[in-house]
Amino acid sequence: MDIYLKLKIFLIICLFTIFNSSISLSNEKFNEWLIEFKGRAINQGVSKDTVDNALKNAKFLERIVALDRKQPEFFEKTYEYLDKRVNEARIREAKKLLSENSILLQKVNAKFKVNNEILVALWGIETNFGVNKGKVDIISALSTLSFDNRRSEYFEKELIILLKLIDKKIVKYESLYGSWAGAIGNFQFMPSTIQNYALNFDENSDIDLINSFQDSLASAANYLKTIGWNEKDIWGFEIQTDKEFDKNLISPDSRNFKNKITIAQLKLLGFKNKNGSEISITDKKEGWLIRPDGEDGPIYIVFDNFLRLLEWNRSLRFAITVGTLSDKIKI
Structure with a gap:
């Protein structure tokens, strides 16, 4: 065998060994962290049953850490970010959904005084109108980000809140799938957002931000209105x-x-x-x-409404994109 080919194979084996060793070490440290976290969760009022049941399948997801390090709204240029998300197909779909959901939107607007266009724009940018709600195990995602040291304090608080929501039967454990960052549903609510703003608008048995568009839309409107959205102003x-x-x-x-x-x-x-x-x-x-x-x-x-969009997502490009889409779909 050619000596260069042998060297190449040797280097690949070395890299594979190092990579696997790194994953094994991360998993070992994650499991140690998880044991300590369970104790902290119980000390903060989460029941032992919920802690045991909700965290029994929690895993370290290495790709989640990679995604957290490179979010497009912080790396893509403004026009690049805009062009990918505010295109003719999305504008047409948004206008169609504005028309199809006009009765519900009017009902929500009458109660919360939030512009229909801004709600549909948020829906479109967050999940492509519910198409991309995410399929990540939320418990594992939040556990991974709580274990990671970049924003551990923030994500651990979110994980504790989520466990308390499960404890109170506000959120069903079976429905906990969503984005890599731990957000859920049509409008990608984090646990603290669910706790503070989510509503049972369709008056069914519970709050459902994944399958109930009524709950989703009203909760998004309630969020914006509560933090100071002014429907008579522009962004x-x-x-x-x-x-x-x-x-x-x-x-x-x-x-x-x-x-x-x-x-x-x-x-x-x-x-x-x-x-x-x-x-x-x-x-x-x-x-x-x-x-x-x-x-x-x-x-x-x-203007002030732009600051409200930043409270939703602390990204200038995200807020510009939502505002731009809302302007383009006004009927």
Whole structure:
């Protein structure tokens, strides 16, 4: 056998051995963590029966850690992220669903005062209108992310909340499948979101965010309304200017909005709509400038409703995409 081929085979075997050893070590440490976590869950009020039953099949899912490290809304450029999610097919489907669900949407709007278009847009971006709710074992996903050290405190709190929801029979253990991050249902609610905002709107025996669109839609509307959504306001829009301006006016990230600016001030700086037309909303309205891609990317003026979308998902590109889809499907 050729010496180079032998060397290649040897290196592959070494890499395979190292990879498997790493997985075995991770599994061993995960199992140690799981034993300790069960004790913490019981100490925080979860029944031993729920802890034992819910966590008996919990596994370390290595791919979940990889997905957490590379979420597209933080790595893709704004237009790339938008174009993948706000295309003609999705716009057509959203308009069709707005029409087909008009009676339910009117009922939800009458109670919560949240725009129909923003709810359908969220539904479309989160799960492609319920097509992609996720098939990951939520218990294992949250356990894996709680064990991982990047955001362990956050995910362990979510896992404890989920166990308490199971304990109280608000959530059925059998229905716990969803996204890699531990979110469930048509609108991808995390356990804390279920605890705080989920509703039994169809008045069946329990809250069902997977199979009941009535519960899902009303719960999403209740979430937005509770955190301050204003159906009479707009989220924002893209703007552009050919003039130089103070880059410090741009809010640096999704958690640090600063330097509010009026539309009148924007106009003085030469800003216009994306298509070059004059900005037509009232000069007194105030908002923030954002530029998710840095100096070479698009600029948006955003308002209070945009901040509400960020409470839903702390990503500038996600919020822009939901807002953009909602604008394109207005009937």
